[in-house]
Amino acid sequence: MREFARLVRYDTLTGLSGWRWAAVPVVFVLAGWNEISWLQANVRAPLNLWDGPLSMLLNGTVVIWVLALGFMLLVGDRYSQDRSRGTVALTLIRTRSRTSWWLARVTSIGILALAFSALGLSAALVVSAVRLPLELDPSAAAQGAWQAREAPYPRFEGLPMPAFFGFVVLYTAVALWPLGALVVTASVLSPQLYIPLGAAVLWTLVEAVALPGLILRDSDSADPFYHLLYAAHFTTPGGREGASWVWSACVISTALACAGAIGALKLRRSDM
Amino acid sequence: MSFTGPVVTLDGVGKRYGRHWALRGVDLSLSPGEVLGFIGPNGAGKTTLIRLLAGLVRRSEGEVEVLGSRIGDRGLTPDGIGLVPESPQFIPYLSARRNLEFLAAIRAVARSAQLTTVLERVGLDPKDRRPTRKFSLGMRQRLGLAQALMERPRLLLLDEPTNGLDPAGIVELREIIREVAGDGTAVFMASHLLTEVEQVCDRVILVRGGSILKEVRRSEEPTDKTVRVVVSRDADLDALEDWARRRGVRLAREGPDHDASRVRLVAVPASTPELIRELVREGVDIEEVAAVRRSLEQEFMDLVS
Numbered sequence: 001m002r003e004f005a006r007l008v009r010y011d012t013l014t015g016l017s018g019w020r021w022a023a024v025p026v027v028f029v030l031a032g033w034n035e036i037s038w039l040q041a042n043v044r045a046p047l048n049l050w051d052g053p054l055s056m057l058l059n060g061t062v063v064i065w066v067l068a069l070g071f072m073l074l075v076g077d078r079y080s081q082d083r084s085r086g087t088v089a090l091t092l093i094r095t096r097s098r099t100s101w102w103l104a105r106v107t108s109i110g111i112l113a114l115a116f117s118a119l120g121l122s123a124a125l126v127v128s129a130v131r132l133p134l135e136l137d138p139s140a141a142a143q144g145a146w147q148a149r150e151a152p153y154p155r156f157e158g159l160p161m162p163a164f165f166g167f168v169v170l171y172t173a174v175a176l177w178p179l180g181a182l183v184v185t186a187s188v189l190s191p192q193l194y195i196p197l198g199a200a201v202l203w204t205l206v207e208a209v210a211l212p213g214l215i216l217r218d219s220d221s222a223d224p225f226y227h228l229l230y231a232a233h234f235t236t237p238g239g240r241e242g243a244s245w246v247w248s249a250c251v252i253s254t255a256l257a258c259a260g261a262i263g264a265l266k267l268r269r270s271d272m
Numbered sequence: 273m274s275f276t277g278p279v280v281t282l283d284g285v286g287k288r289y290g291r292h293w294a295l296r297g298v299d300l301s302l303s304p305g306e307v308l309g310f311i312g313p314n315g316a317g318k319t320t321l322i323r324l325l326a327g328l329v330r331r332s333e334g335e336v337e338v339l340g341s342r343i344g345d346r347g348l349t350p351d352g353i354g355l356v357p358e359s360p361q362f363i364p365y366l367s368a369r370r371n372l373e374f375l376a377a378i379r380a381v382a383r384s385a386q387l388t389t390v391l392e393r394v395g396l397d398p399k400d401r402r403p404t405r406k407f408s409l410g411m412r413q414r415l416g417l418a419q420a421l422m423e424r425p426r427l428l429l430l431d432e433p434t435n436g437l438d439p440a441g442i443v444e445l446r447e448i449i450r451e452v453a454g455d456g457t458a459v460f461m462a463s464h465l466l467t468e469v470e471q472v473c474d475r476v477i478l479v480r481g482g483s484i485l486k487e488v489r490r491s492e493e494p495t496d497k498t499v500r501v502v503v504s505r506d507a508d509l510d511a512l513e514d515w516a517r518r519r520g521v522r523l524a525r526e527g528p529d530h531d532a533s534r535v536r537l538v539a540v541p542a543s544t545p546e547l548i549r550e551l552v553r554e555g556v557d558i559e560e561v562a563a564v565r566r567s568l569e570q571e572f573m574d575l576v577s
Binding site for chain 1: 326328355363366378
């Protein structure tokens with residue numbers, strides 16, 4: 001177990017390197033800025049700093065192209081890159097089983113998802129703090145009724161806003177985890193450099209078409225992309241019941257289990 | 273656990289990628305403290321063999337035994353192997369020491385003092401806090417060697433270890449390899465630099481197209497004795513050629529040098545003093561004579577051609 005934890009730490013540290021991480025706050029600052037401009041133009045009630053990033057996570061374009069594609073492009077080719085750089089060999093010869101080596105990789109993708117979500121949403125929060133009033137409480141706009149289309153986003157009313165923001169960061173990271181893991185698994189199946197990036201772009205294109213329909217129709221979708229939307233768990237303004245948290249946990253853990261099992265089976269008989 | 277038997281035994285090992293055989297029919301063994309060189313042109317199968325010994329690549333045929341463990345289809349690496357991959361990369365924003373600490377922690381074998389020692393041994397400053405992204409290729413190669421040595425391996429696998437090293441680094445690497453071998457570690461070194469391999473290896477395997485062409489023990493006397501003779505007059509050269517024809521000795525002209533003619537006599541049947549006496553009896557006026565040890569490069573080029 002200790003060896004596993006140390007492998008996870010090494011993989012995470014390796015995964016945090018690269019210029020692409022520097023682009024994350026920049027992209028989220030731009031997305032946050034755009035969201036705040038939209039809120040200021042369309043919401044009459046007073047806003048505050050929490051509204052920018054939380055409302056942004058209901059914007060389909062941001063969720064699909066910035067959040068999902070951004071994360072998949074960030075981590076998707078980690079296996080292929082590390083393999084060509086010799087990093088895979090350095091850790092693999094110190095590991096007693098390829099299965100634990102692969103599961104450590106999948107676990108480290110979860111930690112990287114948390115880093116991505118925290119970095120990106122914090123950047124959006126910072127830009128929101130620059131343009132909107134700094135307050136710890138929910139804004140007047142956020143205190144409106146979500147189901148009556150008065151609030152720009154749903155929230156847990158009893159939870160303080162910093163805690164709710166932290167919860168959304170954590171939930172988003174957990175929901176991003178299987179997307180990254182599945183794309184990295186694709187590169188294990190075919191370890192060419194273009195495979196993970198191609199798979200990420202293709203999957204995103206398909207979801208860009210399919211997701212709007214899912215949001216309107218299903219609350220029990222098995223599509224991992226759908227569960228990126230934390231708002232999907234709240235009753236919609238149209239009165240449809242939101243997805244259950246348990247169902248989201250099932251979808252996410254099933255996708256992770258698939259990534260873990262497929263990768264482990266493939267690596268058992270692969271040349272590294 | 274110490275091994276008295278071979279550290280590595282390969283029996284008819286082959287590795288196929290699709291229809292292409294990267295290795296075919298490789299038989300070899302490696303004893304503790306022995307330095308074995310594996311040399312050949314690019315694509316000869318050197319890296320494949322290193323990865324096969326490290327358990328990273330599965331064999332297509334034959335048997336592989338490393339440090340008493342049979343390397344099967346499951347791709348497991350036995351304990352006690354140090355691997356220096358070609359051009360290794362590290363976590364770029366961490367120092368050399370931090371990189372070693374995190375790698376060493378996976379198996380928790382190497383201690384902090386060992387890391388200091390191994391960094392000094394490969395010529396890196398253990399107190400250097402610069403991130404490894406600022407390292408030259410040669411420094412990364414040294415760090416690659418350090419990570420392989422820090423866990424005191426019983427088998428050290430080196431894939432093109434001189435890549436990026438400056439001349440001083442190459443000399444230091446040679447010394448390290450000799451020291452490591454002196455401690456009983458078996459060293460397997462793949463390279464395309466013939467002179468480097470020649471200077472450090474006890475035994476050299478010449479390989480091309482995945483097959484072993486020849487095995488050369490550097491301690492052995494060459495089977496074909498070669499002598500270089502320099503004469504200045506055409507008459508002496510004619511006499512020398514006449515003698516070589518009668519004695520069945522191969523003669524190769526090396527081209528004139530100033531006023532002298534240089535010839536190389538291959539497969540000379542006598543000792544050098546006897547050869548001189550014989551040539552004097554034949555009336556050849558000798559300007560210069562020297563026994564020539566055939567270099568690995570000549571052996572390899574002869575085999576390839």
